[in-house]
Amino acid sequence: MLKPFSDKVANLAPSAIREILKFTADPEVISFAAGNPAPEAFPVDTIAKISADIFREEPINALQYSVTEGYPKLRAWLEQDLRAKKLFKDGDMVVVTSGAQQAIEVTAKILCNEGDVILCENPSFIGSLNAFRSYGVKLIGVPMDEDGMLPDELENILKANPTTKFIYTIPNFQNPTGQTTTLERRKAVLALAKKYGVYVLEDNPYGALRFAGEDVTCYKELDDSKNVIYAGTFSKVLAPGIRVGYLCADAELVSKAVVGMQTSTVHTNIWAQMLAYRFVTTVNFNEHIKGLQEIYRLKYNRMKDALKAQLPDFIKLSEPQGGLFIWATLPEKYDMNAFCVEAVKRKVAVVPGNAFNADEAEISHSFRLNYSTPTNEQIDKGCEILGKAATDLLK
Amino acid sequence: MLKPFSDKVANLAPSAIREILKFTADPEVISFAAGNPAPEAFPVDTIAKISADIFREEPINALQYSVTEGYPKLRAWLEQDLRAKKLFKDGDMVVVTSGAQQAIEVTAKILCNEGDVILCENPSFIGSLNAFRSYGVKLIGVPMDEDGMLPDELENILKANPTTKFIYTIPNFQNPTGQTTTLERRKAVLALAKKYGVYVLEDNPYGALRFAGEDVTCYKELDDSKNVIYAGTFSKVLAPGIRVGYLCADAELVSKAVVGMQTSTVHTNIWAQMLAYRFVTTVNFNEHIKGLQEIYRLKYNRMKDALKAQLPDFIKLSEPQGGLFIWATLPEKYDMNAFCVEAVKRKVAVVPGNAFNADEAEISHSFRLNYSTPTNEQIDKGCEILGKAATDLLK
Numbered sequence: 001m002l003k004p005f006s007d008k009v010a011n012l013a014p015s016a017i018r019e020i021l022k023f024t025a026d027p028e029v030i031s032f033a034a035g036n037p038a039p040e041a042f043p044v045d046t047i048a049k050i051s052a053d054i055f056r057e058e059p060i061n062a063l064q065y066s067v068t069e070g071y072p073k074l075r076a077w078l079e080q081d082l083r084a085k086k087l088f089k090d091g092d093m094v095v096v097t098s099g100a101q102q103a104i105e106v107t108a109k110i111l112c113n114e115g116d117v118i119l120c121e122n123p124s125f126i127g128s129l130n131a132f133r134s135y136g137v138k139l140i141g142v143p144m145d146e147d148g149m150l151p152d153e154l155e156n157i158l159k160a161n162p163t164t165k166f167i168y169t170i171p172n173f174q175n176p177t178g179q180t181t182t183l184e185r186r187k188a189v190l191a192l193a194k195k196y197g198v199y200v201l202e203d204n205p206y207g208a209l210r211f212a213g214e215d216v217t218c219y220k221e222l223d224d225s226k227n228v229i230y231a232g233t234f235s236k237v238l239a240p241g242i243r244v245g246y247l248c249a250d251a252e253l254v255s256k257a258v259v260g261m262q263t264s265t266v267h268t269n270i271w272a273q274m275l276a277y278r279f280v281t282t283v284n285f286n287e288h289i290k291g292l293q294e295i296y297r298l299k300y301n302r303m304k305d306a307l308k309a310q311l312p313d314f315i316k317l318s319e320p321q322g323g324l325f326i327w328a329t330l331p332e333k334y335d336m337n338a339f340c341v342e343a344v345k346r347k348v349a350v351v352p353g354n355a356f357n358a359d360e361a362e363i364s365h366s367f368r369l370n371y372s373t374p375t376n377e378q379i380d381k382g383c384e385i386l387g388k389a390a391t392d393l394l395k
Numbered sequence: 396m397l398k399p400f401s402d403k404v405a406n407l408a409p410s411a412i413r414e415i416l417k418f419t420a421d422p423e424v425i426s427f428a429a430g431n432p433a434p435e436a437f438p439v440d441t442i443a444k445i446s447a448d449i450f451r452e453e454p455i456n457a458l459q460y461s462v463t464e465g466y467p468k469l470r471a472w473l474e475q476d477l478r479a480k481k482l483f484k485d486g487d488m489v490v491v492t493s494g495a496q497q498a499i500e501v502t503a504k505i506l507c508n509e510g511d512v513i514l515c516e517n518p519s520f521i522g523s524l525n526a527f528r529s530y531g532v533k534l535i536g537v538p539m540d541e542d543g544m545l546p547d548e549l550e551n552i553l554k555a556n557p558t559t560k561f562i563y564t565i566p567n568f569q570n571p572t573g574q575t576t577t578l579e580r581r582k583a584v585l586a587l588a589k590k591y592g593v594y595v596l597e598d599n600p601y602g603a604l605r606f607a608g609e610d611v612t613c614y615k616e617l618d619d620s621k622n623v624i625y626a627g628t629f630s631k632v633l634a635p636g637i638r639v640g641y642l643c644a645d646a647e648l649v650s651k652a653v654v655g656m657q658t659s660t661v662h663t664n665i666w667a668q669m670l671a672y673r674f675v676t677t678v679n680f681n682e683h684i685k686g687l688q689e690i691y692r693l694k695y696n697r698m699k700d701a702l703k704a705q706l707p708d709f710i711k712l713s714e715p716q717g718g719l720f721i722w723a724t725l726p727e728k729y730d731m732n733a734f735c736v737e738a739v740k741r742k743v744a745v746v747p748g749n750a751f752n753a754d755e756a757e758i759s760h761s762f763r764l765n766y767s768t769p770t771n772e773q774i775d776k777g778c779e780i781l782g783k784a785a786t787d788l789l790k
Contacts, residue, residue: 009505012654039455048450055443060434063634098660105659110404131658239458241665256400259407263526264500265493269664270636
């Protein structure tokens with residue numbers, strides 16, 4: 001190297017999940033480590049037909065440069081859809097992003113100077129945490145109980161950190177814990193955000209994938225003073241490989257995000273945006289989502305039942321009402337990392353919980369299990385192997 | 396707003412070209428202001444067929460999450476292709492990016508702290524300049540003559556700015572000037588980069604679109620000490636709307652860029668990468684490129700002939716040997732901006748040259764003309780209007 005890397009990225013490492021996923025290149029390894037939507041949930045035939053329609057009807061539009069804000073028809077549909085859900089308020093603007101990840105990354109870029117503080121649930125989604133780290137911010141994890149972030153702890157942290165720019169949250173079926181923040185807790189967090197003059201960045205990739213319980217009002221709907229920035233995506237309701245997400249917030253903020261994206265990706269793949277638009281306006285989108293919920297309900301129940309049958313009772317399992325993940329927690333006397341290593345030796349990959357901590361060095365006793373990617377047979381066999389590993393190792 | 400924007404983006408404005416392009420929403424306006432490839436150059440039928448093949452043969456691969464580095468088959472093809480062109484050296488790595496723009500943006504992110512210096516040709520491509528600005532770097536334009544950047548001026552700037560991280564250059568058919576840096580000048584610039592321990596970021600979107608003269612050796616080929624970072628793209632040889640570019644450099648640097656992209660787009664739209672791979676391996680890619688060169692040769696000649704017939708002799712025109720742009724320069728006594736405003740009033744849009752300066756406040760007497768996007772009829776009519784405007788205004 002001629003010159004060192006910039007300070008903000010010098011210590012940025014590939015996500016720990018990626019290291020685990022290397023083991024899963026071995027075809028004998030059953031992976032509960034991914035976060036991929038169930039492939040059987042992809043509406044392949046409809047997508048193939050729509051793509052053919054696009055190239056027959058308007059090929060140049062699908063291939064030429066487009067505008068950074070996104071495909072106008074898709075933006076109009078999103079605005080209407082988000083308005084109907086009370087997530088789009090007067091004065092808001094919605095733009096298309098290259099996945100929700102870009103929405104999250106550009107939000108950090110436009111709001112944070114190096115050394116500023118971002119608060120997150122502890123644990124939280126490593127992709128977002130690394131996006132924040134890549135701008136040299138100080139990341140502070142807020143302790144949680146089963147209802148979400150603890151308001152007293154949150155307030156203490158806000159008091160102690162006046163350069164906090166926003167609170168990052170995945171309120172529904174959180175990655176990695178699978179848990180949903182209660183309405184009461186959302187109101188408390190939002191009240192604190194207002195009191196201390198910080199944004200809430202609400203990341204809601206899994207919200208549509210609810211297979212039990214009742215929807216909880218979004219932060220974005222609860223907000224009446226432009227404190228909430230909302231990131232959504234088509235990754236879990238259409239397909240992640242197309243990289244189509246969106247950002248909805250106050251227009252001034254979103255306009256600055258557009259300038260940021262203009263300098264990085266110019267615009268999101270336009271064929272993919274046209275595909276998403278034609279998909280949501282061609283099929284019965286609500287029925288499509290109900291179908292997805294049924295797929296995830298069955299997969300979750302399969303894994304839950306298998307885990308309950310195979311794992312010792314002292315391993316505590318979260319009970320998600322949607323999404324892709326179960327969070328398993330060992331009693332403190334056991335070494336979680338040793339268990340994960342033993343599991344992968346026996347050809348089952350899970351993700352060690354410390355990967356999701358704001359401070360990765362902090363000890364975790366939990367690990368993340370994914371039920372959307374493996375087949376039913378893999379779920380059964382993998383849980384059996386985990387059960388035996390637990391019986392042999394945890395005595 | 397609750398909080399101000401980050402310092403690095405606070406003053407970042409949408410590109411001035413976008414403001415000009417607003418006029419071009421008027422269907423009566425003939426736009427010579429864009430930078431779009433010729434739509435007739437898109438191999439629509441082949442793309443439609445390949446897309447159908449993908450969804451018939453491997454739909455899940457085209458829709459599921461993929462790896463940040465890019466589609467392995469496309470990366471392998473790129474490595475082979477770049478190696479054959481002597482652009483890929485031992486120890487290098489090539490990854491797929493969401494357009495060359497992302498390659499350029501992430502290079503600035505991983506190399507530059509706020510306040511560091513990036514040097515660029517003056518004038519240069521505004522999209523890249525804004526990407527650099529978005530990281531709070533100090534941008535210094537290096538004066539050019541017809542052979543490229545002036546080595547003495549470059550050395551003086553390098554001496555005076557020890558925090559310079561890289562020299563950004565578009566060596567072939569530069570945007571906006573259309574000019575090509577000579578081999579001798581490339582060698583001089585590279586020698587200075589080595590002497591002062593800075594990188595050269597070589598942006599080569601137009602290199603394949605040569606319609607006159609002989610290829611000039613790339614910086615990347617000339618480099619024997621990992622000083623050159625190479626950005627390429629399928630935007631001008633396949634289609635820009637798919638957003639597929641690539642970054643080729645020393646593996647350590649590219650690995651850090653991958654971590655950066657993992658936090659922003661996760662990966663480039665995978666269908667688009669599969670499309671690009673199948674395209675280059677299905678068609679005779681060299682023949683395809685020869686066809687593009689012929690399209691651009693005809694379009695360039697059409698505009699050159701029309702301009703020479705219509706414009707007064709005192710407006711100097713660059714003579715590109717490829718690419719998309721002609722650079723027109725007025726004598727210093729005239730007001731270039733007033734001429735551009737008059738042109739757009741008469742329904743012809745061109746881009747004022749100061750938009751491309753490292754310091755936008757610096758006066759320019761030039762404007763940029765694009766011949767790839769307008770039809771032949773638009774070229775003829777637009778040049779006639781420009782000629783009348785010049786005759787009326789510039790006396």
